[in-house]
Amino acid sequence: MFMRSVTSSLKGWKTAATALTVLIAVQALGPGAGRPQEPAQPRIDEEITKQEKIYRSRGTDMPHGYITDRGLSDYLELLPSGFCDALGTLGSSDRWLDIGAGAGQAILDYYASGGDSAPGKTCAGAGGRVRAVAMSIEDRRTEPWQQQAARLGDDRIRYLSGKRLGQYSLEELGKFQIITDVYGGFSYTEDLSGFMERALRLLEIGGAFYTLVQSVRLEDGKDNPKTWYLTELVDAAGRDVKVCSWLKKTTCVKVACESKSDWAQPTELISMKKVCSDVSVPPVKLLKYEADNPPGRRFQLEP
Numbered sequence: 001m002f003m004r005s006v007t008s009s010l011k012g013w014k015t016a017a018t019a020l021t022v023l024i025a026v027q028a029l030g031p032g033a034g035r036p037q038e039p040a041q042p043r044i045d046e047e048i049t050k051q052e053k054i055y056r057s058r059g060t061d062m063p064h065g066y067i068t069d070r071g072l073s074d075y076l077e078l079l080p081s082g083f084c085d086a087l088g089t090l091g092s093s094d095r096w097l098d099i100g101a102g103a104g105q106a107i108l109d110y111y112a113s114g115g116d117s118a119p120g121k122t123c124a125g126a127g128g129r130v131r132a133v134a135m136s137i138e139d140r141r142t143e144p145w146q147q148q149a150a151r152l153g154d155d156r157i158r159y160l161s162g163k164r165l166g167q168y169s170l171e172e173l174g175k176f177q178i179i180t181d182v183y184g185g186f187s188y189t190e191d192l193s194g195f196m197e198r199a200l201r202l203l204e205i206g207g208a209f210y211t212l213v214q215s216v217r218l219e220d221g222k223d224n225p226k227t228w229y230l231t232e233l234v235d236a237a238g239r240d241v242k243v244c245s246w247l248k249k250t251t252c253v254k255v256a257c258e259s260k261s262d263w264a265q266p267t268e269l270i271s272m273k274k275v276c277s278d279v280s281v282p283p284v285k286l287l288k289y290e291a292d293n294p295p296g297r298r299f300q301l302e303p
């Protein structure tokens with residue numbers, strides 16, 4: 001009995017000593033050593049497949065937090081302050097694209113009686129209501145959407161689904177005076193610079209793109225540094241870059257950011273006004289993608 005316990009404690013010592021030797025050797029090799037060398041690409045592809053499932057989810061399968069039915073009053077609270085005024089100056093021949101529209105509720109509200117979207121706010125201008133296009137990867141049209149579209153006829157409201165923004169040609173979509181994105185493509189895309197450039201190309205000169213992005217490093221620097229950042233951007237040397245500072249390097253746009261450090265997650269409200277046609281967004285590449293609502297993403301500026 002005694003011998004057995006001595007032998008087993010000796011074995012234990014040997015095992016511990018071997019483990020310690022391996023640990024020291026692994027640490028000497030530096031961070032990352034000892035972990036299987038998994039290439040990043042298959043992992044990103046897996047996460048993108050998971051994200052596709054979220055887009056396809058319906059009813060009780062839809063993850064809590066994947067909200068697809070925000071109305072116009074939500075858009076007014078979430079988008080930069082100039083959005084409603086800009087919409088109000090447009091007339092019936094002008095166009096509004098909502099990228100990542102979900103059920104298209106904001107457009108339905110805008111078309112509902114009077115166009116009054118929030119107490120004291122009227123986004124519909126005197127020139128009649130603009131023609132509106134709702135875009136979503138998955139078709140989330142509701143019965144009220146179908147009825148309103150049938151009532152209006154004449155292509156006043158259109159719903160596009162089955163593709164992402166980047167899969168449409170410029171000719172297919174035409175140009176817009178206003179483009180909105182509320183937790184849509186800007187928060188979900190794997191190709192952030194490509195997405196942004198495409199959206200800006202669709203704008204008329206003088207038109208504006210309005211969006212927001214949550215859990216990011218804020219332009220005013222007032223975000224809590226302990227934040228769990230969802231969208232991260234680094235330069236070629238791996239130093240943090242603010243999303244707003246990156247966008248300000250885009251040619252032919254005037255960018256304004258409203259930093260919301262007192263929101264539950266630090267959020268940047270962004271408006272981009274197109275001032276000339278030669279738009280070029282500094283390219284970024286995807287380093288990390290984790291499926292969620294919205295996904296966790298890390299991008300790096302191309303040198």
Ligand SMILES: C[S@@+](CC[C@H](N)C(=O)[O-])C[C@H]1O[C@@H](n2cnc3c(N)ncnc32)[C@H](O)[C@@H]1O
Pocket residue numbers: 055066067068069070071099100101102103135136137138163164165166181182183184185186188189195
């Ligand atoms: C969380 S929902 C938001 C819906 C709506 N804006 C709202 O606030 O209720 C995300 C929407 O973005 C769409 N989306 C994500 N990436 C997109 C892309 N690259 N192009 C077009 N739509 C996209 C999804 O299909 C979905 O309609």
